Amino acid sequence: MSNRLVNILVPVISVILGLIVGAIVMLVSGYDPVAGYAALWNGIFGDVYTIGETIRQITPYILAGLAVAFAFRTGLFNIGVEGQLIVGWFAAAYVGVAFDFPKYIHLPLALIAAAGAGALWGFIPGLLKARFKVHEVIVTIMMNYIALHTTNALIKTFSDGGDNTGPINPSASLRSEFLENMTDFSRLHYGILIALAMVFVMWLILEKTTRGFELKAVGLNHNxxxxxxxxxxKxxxxxxxxxxxxxxxxGAMEALGTFEYASVKGGFTGIGFDGIAVALLGANTPLGVIFGAALFGSLKYGALNMPNEAGIPTEIVSIVIAIIIFFVASGYxxxxxxERFSKKKEAK
Structure with missing residues (x-):
């Protein structure tokens, strides 16, 4: 069996096993799995509004998955994507609220601010790893908490004690009347195009540049x-x-597109942590990340319909999603x- 075929089969089998075990959990709990999964399907593809919202949900997952996958491909385990996403969220919202430029200046500036804030939050564990051999997993985990509480404090300071920054200026918004009208006034925005462009950028860096070759080589063998x-x-x-x-x-996708503000968070968004599973499901490849993000974004948004349409409690829904994630994470x-089954078949 070719390696490419195995790469395709593994995530497909992971998802199928997750859905089967999720169905068993619903059945044991006294709920109809067929009705549950029908509600999930309707929550994802029921009408143009839900399709628009599903794509909107997928957008930040693509970028979180790319962040984790890029680090994996270069031999690093970036657990700090959640914190980097949060500081990017705040930076984009701050620029969107505090300044008022023409759109062709303001929107790129807000996006650059978000990328710069995330890059800074990645630079610190990178520097500690390079200079002092401090393991990046430990540092990035700690940086998540620093990001959460620092941005909360900054939002309260910036908004004079309020819990959000207030709406960003339209000149920094990713929202689109065209996309909203096309999807029955969903929150779908142009961020999906930026996310897909970043998929191409990751592929270009890793596969078509000398620097990308060096990054992969360092990841494979430092010595x-x-x-x-x-x-x-370096x-x-x-x-x-x-x-x-x-x-x-x-984070900028959420700040400039979905919510159009930054708010004090009682906990993590979860997008950055789910990015780990997205990257694993996508085999750490740019194209694979799109499919991994599509699965997670669809599950997250579609599952909201399961309690309403099928009467399945949110706790059971969370268990079903967690089981699917578990099997995805067990892909290896x-x-x-x-591979063993394939070898036995070839031996016969």
């Missing part, structure tokens, strides 16, 4: 890369900066079984 003359420390920092920039743009175990 060999150093021996061949590559600057390992590439580690650069990888975390680029990863953080993707995450920061994910499934890959092992698929």
């Amino acid at each position: 060999a890369s150093e021996y061949s003359g590559m600057n390992v420390n 590439n580690i920092i650069l990888a975390m900066v680029i990863s953080g920039a993707f995450a920061g743009l994910g 175990v499934i890959r092992l079984f698929v």
Whole structure:
């Protein structure tokens, strides 16, 4: 069995197993899994409004998945995507509220601010990893909490004790009357185009540039890369900066498109953490991330319809989503079984 076929089969099997076990959980709990999954389907594809909202939900997942996948491809495990996304969210909203420029200046400036904030939040663990060999997992986890509480404090200061920054100026908005009218006034915005453009940017960096080759080489073997003359420390920092920039743009999608403000958060958004599973499901490839994000965005938004249409409690819905995520995250175990089955078949 070819490696490409295995790469396709593993996520498909992961999702199917998750759906089957999720159905069993619903059945044991006394609910109809057929009605539950029908409600999930309707919540995703029921009409043009739900399709628009589903695509809107997918948008930040693409960028979070790219952030995790880029770090993975360069030998790093960026658990700090959540924090980088939050600081990007705040930076984009701040620029959107505090300034008033023509749209062709204001919107790019807000996006650059978000990418820059995320990049800065990625630079710190990258620097500590490169210079002092501090493991990036520990630092990025801690940076998540620093991001959450720092942005909360800044929002309260910026808004004179309020819980949100107030609406951003229209000149910094990603909203589109054309897309809203086309999808029955959903919150679909132009951010999906930016997310897809970043998929291309990641592919271009990793596959078509010398720097991308160096980043991947450093990820595969630090010692060999150093021996061949590559600057390992510089590439580690650069990888975390680029990863953080993707995450920061994910926050900008929420600040400039979905909500059009930044608010005090009682906890994490979860998008950055789900980005880990998105990247795993997509085998850390740019194209794969699109499919992984499509699955997670669809599940997150479509599941909101399950309590309304099928009467399934939100707790059961959360369990079903968690089970699907579990099987997706267990993709490497499934890959092992698929490869062993393939070898046995070839031996016979």
